[in-house]
Every structure is written in structure tokens, then in C-alpha cells.
Amino acid sequence: MSAFFAIIRRDLLLVFRRKSEVLTILFFFIIVTSLFPLGIGADSGLLRKIAPGIIWVAALLATILGLSRLFISDYADGTLEQMTLSPTPLVLLVGGKITAHWIVCGLPLVLLAPVIGIQFDLNSETLGTLILALLLGTPILSLIGAIGAALTLGVRGGGVLLSLLVLPLYIPVLIFGAGAVFASSVGLDVSGHFSLLAALLVLSLAFAPWATAASIRIAIE
Amino acid sequence: MLFTGIGFQLKAGEWLHVRGENGVGKTSLLRLLAGLSKPPEGSVDWSGISIEADPTSYRRELFFLGHRDALKDDLTALENVLIASALDGSAVSQDQALSALCRFGLRGRELLPVSCLSAGQKRRVILARLLLRKATLWILDEPFNALDSRAVELLSSLIAEHLASGGMAVLTSHQAIPLPNAKVLSL
Numbered sequence: 001m002s003a004f005f006a007i008i009r010r011d012l013l014l015v016f017r018r019k020s021e022v023l024t025i026l027f028f029f030i031i032v033t034s035l036f037p038l039g040i041g042a043d044s045g046l047l048r049k050i051a052p053g054i055i056w057v058a059a060l061l062a063t064i065l066g067l068s069r070l071f072i073s074d075y076a077d078g079t080l081e082q083m084t085l086s087p088t089p090l091v092l093l094v095g096g097k098i099t100a101h102w103i104v105c106g107l108p109l110v111l112l113a114p115v116i117g118i119q120f121d122l123n124s125e126t127l128g129t130l131i132l133a134l135l136l137g138t139p140i141l142s143l144i145g146a147i148g149a150a151l152t153l154g155v156r157g158g159g160v161l162l163s164l165l166v167l168p169l170y171i172p173v174l175i176f177g178a179g180a181v182f183a184s185s186v187g188l189d190v191s192g193h194f195s196l197l198a199a200l201l202v203l204s205l206a207f208a209p210w211a212t213a214a215s216i217r218i219a220i221e
Numbered sequence: 222m223l224f225t226g227i228g229f230q231l232k233a234g235e236w237l238h239v240r241g242e243n244g245v246g247k248t249s250l251l252r253l254l255a256g257l258s259k260p261p262e263g264s265v266d267w268s269g270i271s272i273e274a275d276p277t278s279y280r281r282e283l284f285f286l287g288h289r290d291a292l293k294d295d296l297t298a299l300e301n302v303l304i305a306s307a308l309d310g311s312a313v314s315q316d317q318a319l320s321a322l323c324r325f326g327l328r329g330r331e332l333l334p335v336s337c338l339s340a341g342q343k344r345r346v347i348l349a350r351l352l353l354r355k356a357t358l359w360i361l362d363e364p365f366n367a368l369d370s371r372a373v374e375l376l377s378s379l380i381a382e383h384l385a386s387g388g389m390a391v392l393t394s395h396q397a398i399p400l401p402n403a404k405v406l407s408l
Binding site for chain 2: 006018077079081085
């Protein structure tokens with residue numbers, strides 16, 4: 001288990017040494033979500049209606065931006081090779097890397113969401129739902145995305161392929177995540193959406209690390 | 222097909238020198254031995270058991286050094302060594318790591334980012350990991366590359382020590398290596 005925390009610490013340390021990469025992703029999320037209220041104007045009824053979809057789509061795209069750098073540098077410098085040969089199970093190391101990716105690319109989106117939501121005139125109850133939905137949904141994005149990132153290792157132009165591969169898989173998360181926020185904004189019950197998101201999270205937690213580790217072994221070979 | 226009909230056995234204290242021209246498949250053979258790729262025919266066994274059947278116990282005994290250095294440019298030499306050991310599940314104290322780096326002549330450079338080190342110095346950082354990782358089998362691909370004559374001597378004596386204490390090694394190198402109990406495999 002110490003190896004799991006060691007790799008999280010390492011990845012966070014690397015991000016800290018090269019902050020620009022992560023800050024780009026966060027600014028992308030902030031700017032994209034800010035452009036819509038500016039472009040559409042002060043029709044608060046319309047903004048409230050489109051807010052869930054726009055914030056979620058921006059979160060998907062921001063996650064995709066971060067995914068391409070999840071394994072690529074470890075692959076290029078041979079660290080991934082050493083990880084597959086390590087006595088520590090590769091699944092554990094991969095799980096650590098995915099966790100670190102979520103801390104860097106998912107958690108900040110959750111924390112920024114209330115500020116973004118204010119631009120769309122969301123009330124406090126809906127903001128709470130938005131935060132909870134993102135908290136459940138963004139780890140799924142990191143987990144599913146990691147499979148795609150591992151599958152496209154060593155492929156030329158892998159970044160675009162990665163988006164094509166992963167974005168369709170994000171559709172359920174988008175539907176239930178945005179659905180929860182929308183339901184809350186019109187005063188409907190949100191527990192169904194949350195249950196489905198939680199189920200997706202459990203499912204991807206159970207499968208994604210193993211699928212990612214298997215893809216990495218294929219890429220290394 | 223790069224090569225066929227290769228068979229050898231290493232006992233404790235022996236080492237194998239893989240020789241051959243560029244491109245005959247020395248690195249491919251080493252990757253097969255490490256378990257990074259699978260042979261289309263035949264098998265690699267560790268103490269009588271195929272490495273595919275029981276990869277974990279094999280990996281515990283193995284240290285593999287490939288062409289790429291597996292170092293993070295943004296981290297210091299010390300951090301690189303400490304983290305690599307932690308990922309292998311063998312916790313190493315800071316003092317142990319420092320003394321290993323020191324033995325490879327990196328005193329005073331432990332806290333420099335690896336991107337500031339020369340090719341030879343980077344190589345020395347990896348070799349410091351050899352000291353810290355208690356592996357029985359060392360598979361080293363061109364370990365003498367980019368090393369100066371003092372470091373070559375140091376590494377040779379390190380391998381000799383390793384063999385004397387019952388270790389095994391598989392090396393590729395274009396130089397002659399004056400170590401006892403050598404087996405030679407020419408591809």
C-alpha cells in the first residue's frame with residue numbers, strides 16, 4: 001500500500017514542479033464556462049436551463065485535456081517499463097496514478113463549480129447538487145479516461161484518437177450528472193441520478209484499473 | 222524472427238555476456254528474459270518455474286536496466302532514487318540513498334534536478350539503485366555506456382561483489398569485461 005501513496009506523492013510533486021500544465025486545464029474550464037453567459041446575455045431563465053449541460057461538457061473536455069499526459073512521459077522515459085517489472089502489482093501503481101490525476105484535474109473542477117454556477121444564476125441548492133454530482137462523476141471520468149490513455153500509448157496522433165475513444169464512453173456520466181443538476185433546479189428528486197452515478201463509479205473502480213494495467217502491458221510489449 | 226535455438230542456464234555466481242553486432246537482437250533477448258515480451262516459442266524459467274506462471278516472485282528477484290533511464294528530469298537525484306525504491310515496495314532510508322549516490326561519486330549533486338546532470342551522471346544515479354535494490358538477477362543492457370573509466374571500474378567491482386555473494390547477471394556490452402565465471406552467448 002505504501003507504493004500506492006508513493007506514486008500519488010510522486011505525481012503530485014511532478015505537477016507541482018511544472019504547474020503550467022495543470023493551470024492550463026483549469027483556465028480552460030473557467031474560460032469555456034464563462035464564454036456562454038457572456039455570449040448568450042443576461043437571460044437568467046435560459047442560463048439556468050443550459051448551465052448543467054455546459055458545465056458538465058466543459059468538465060469532460062477539461063478532463064480529456066489532462067488525460068493525454070497521464071502516462072505519456074512515464075512511457076517515454078522508461079518509468080512505465082520499470083513499473084511493469086516492479087514487484088508491486090501494476091494495478092496498484094496505475095490506481096495511484098489515476099488518483100493523482102483526479103486530485104489534479106478532477107477535484108479542482110469540483111471546487112471551482114460553485115463559482116462557475118453563480119455565473120449561470122443557479123440557486124444554492126442547485127449549486128450543492130452540482131458539487132455532489134461532480135464529486136461522484138469526475139472520478140469516473142479519470143478512471144474511464146485512463147483506459148483510453150493506456151490504449152493510445154505509442155500511437156501517433158494519440159491525443160485525437162483518445163478523445164474519439166473516450167468521449168462516447170462519458171455519455172452516461174454526462175446524462176446523469178447534468179440530469180441531477182437539472183432535476184434539482186426544477187425541484188425534482190435527485191436521488192435516482194445520484195444512485196446511478198454512484199453505481200457507475202463503483203463499476204469503473206472495479207474494472208478500469210485492471211483494464212488500464214492490461215493495456216499498459218500490451219503497449220510496453 | 223531474430224534468433225532461434227537459444228538455450229542457457231545460469232547458476233548462482235555466474236554471469237552471461239550477450240554479444241553480437243548492432244541489431245542482432247541483444248536488447249530483444251534481454252526484454253524476453255525480463256518478461257517484458259513473450260517468446261513465440263520456448264520459455265524462460267526462474268528456479269524451475271516459468272516466469273509467466275509466477276511473475277511476482279521473479280520480479281522481486283529481478284533488476285532490469287534498459288536503454289531508457291527511467292529518471293524524472295524535474296526531480297532531484299535523491300528524490301528519484303527514493304521514489305523508485307518506494308514504488309518497488311522496498312523502503313529505503315534517506316541515509317542509505319545518500320550513501321549509495323555518494324559511492325557513485327554524486328556527492329554534492331544529490332539535490333540537483335536530474336535535468337542538470339550529464340548523461341554519465343544520470344547513468345550513475347540509476348546504478349545507485351542497483352546498490353539499494355536487493356535483487357538476485359541483474360539484467361543490464363549496455364551498462365557501461367556513457368560511463369567514465371572510474372565509473373566502469375566501480376560498476377565492474379560492484380558486479381563482481383554481487384556474483385561473489387551468489388548473485389547472477391546478464392549483460393550486453395561491446396567491451397571485454399574481466400569478471401570471473403563468465404558464460405558467453407554470441408548472437
